[in-house]
């Protein structure tokens with residue numbers, strides 16, 4: 542009745558933004574990501590026949606009712622599937638800021654999907670786990686897998702899952718996370734993408750051009766073409782943020798330091814360092830480079846005004862169990 546699982550955050554190189562169907566959480570576009578070894582969530586689930594409600598302790602503190610409800614709805618999916626009726630006590634720890642655009646929902650729901658199904662006594666395949674995790678958060682479908690991962694868009698829930706494109710050791714890249722604010726963001730990704738889909742005049746083009754971006758990124762990964770990967774990652778990131786800006790009211794995830802980091806990354810690139818940026822639904826900037834440049838870029842990024850902390854991450858593994866009692 543108890544299990545603990547660990548899942549790693551992932552960073553989208555080709556972004557997911559927008560749902561084709563909200564109830565099942567079906568993404569409107571496919572996406573490609575890299576799972577990160579150094580950023581992870583550890584989640585323990587214990588089903589307790591004596592408990593009258595689900596509880597969530599997040600980073601040592603009881604979670605608010607909205608967060609608990611989201612977890613509870615997710616656990617309902619597991620209960621429905623297994624016939625189990627008990628409520629659960631969930632304890633989850635992130636080793637990085639929560640809700641600040643560092644993909645905490647991805648690692649959280651991937652870890653929860655694995656821990657909850659194991660605690661309920663069922664063994665799902667990775668594909669089944671990915672489908673389940675997706676129903677908690679779209680990006681979580683990708684954190685079930687390690688290395689380079691693609692998430693499909695599909696019309697039916699059973700077809701909307703992620704799969705691995707390449708193992709973690711396929712390509713020795715580094716991703717440096719420059720934290721410019723650890724505050725939780727004001728507009729969560731679910732709300733942000735739903736508003737974008739409902740109001741942006743460019744949303745249709747975003748959906749229509751998605752498959753071509755995926756195709757190019759698959760090729761860049763297949764050929765280990767770093768310039769191509771970096772150029773596409775920046776393109777997809779700016780396209781997504783430009784799209785969010787065109788919502789009504791517009792959604793701006795960046796702060797001043799975010800922009801300073803983007804300018805610096807492009808300046809360093811002009812000076813010959815192979816480095817590109819990407820940004821998720823928050824103000825942190827992620828710089829991507831071949832492993833050999835990571836230490837130097839760590840120093841450079843740490844020296845920029847407004848950068849509070851820089852973490853170096855490398856390609857990471859699939860979600861896995863930590864213990865099962």
Ligand code: DP6
Nearest residue numbers: 553556557678679680730731821822
């Ligand atoms: C900008 O997976 O958090 O990080 O499915 O509504 O939970 P929901 O959204 P979520 O969105 C992630 C958006 C993104 C891009 C990405 O990870 O692909």
